[in-house]
Amino acid sequence: MQTDIDPRxxxxxxxxxxxxxxxxxxDEVYLDDATGVPEWAxxxxxxxxxxxxxxLEPSELIDGALHVPFERTLIKDAPDFGVGRHLSPEQExxxxxxxxxxxxxxPPLKDRxxxxxxxxxxxx
Numbered sequence: 001m002q003t004d005i006d007p008r009x010x011x012x013x014x015x016x017x018x019x020x021x022x023x024x025x026x027d028e029v030y031l032d033d034a035t036g037v038p039e040w041a042x043x044x045x046x047x048x049x050x051x052x053x054x055x056l057e058p059s060e061l062i063d064g065a066l067h068v069p070f071e072r073t074l075i076k077d078a079p080d081f082g083v084g085r086h087l088s089p090e091q092e093x094x095x096x097x098x099x100x101x102x103x104x105x106x107p108p109l110k111d112r113x114x115x116x117x118x119x120x121x122x123x124x
Contacts, residue, residue, distance in 0.1 A: 008029075010041060011029060013064060015041070015043045018067075018069045019071070024045040026041045027083060028041070028051070041066065079091070
């Protein structure tokens with residue numbers, strides 16, 4: 001999705017699934033903690049139903065509406081973490097797995113030489 005769109009301008013827009021079926025209305029937008037880029041949208045799926053999280057990448061904003069490349073049933077079955085709270089890395093990982101999206105593993109930490117271990121038997 002375009003990353004130059006102000007996430008506040010997404011709230012209130014309609015969202016559609018891959019078949020063009022209306023899912024609901026964007027309720028909230030969640031930003032990536034490290035980059036500040038919009039990453040997830042919480043979509044209100046009905047008057048008395050919960051919000052469903054959808055990934056903004058690979059979704060598209062077309063003619064003022066968000067088009068999500070997943071089936072409505074998959075979206076409605078997404079893990080429910082409630083809205084208005086921060087998504088933890090574990091919750092994000094669950095959402096990525098739910099949608100079958102691969103995420104890059106963090107780079108391995110470099111080995112560092114911290115010196116010798118001190119022990120009572122060996123002088124430092």
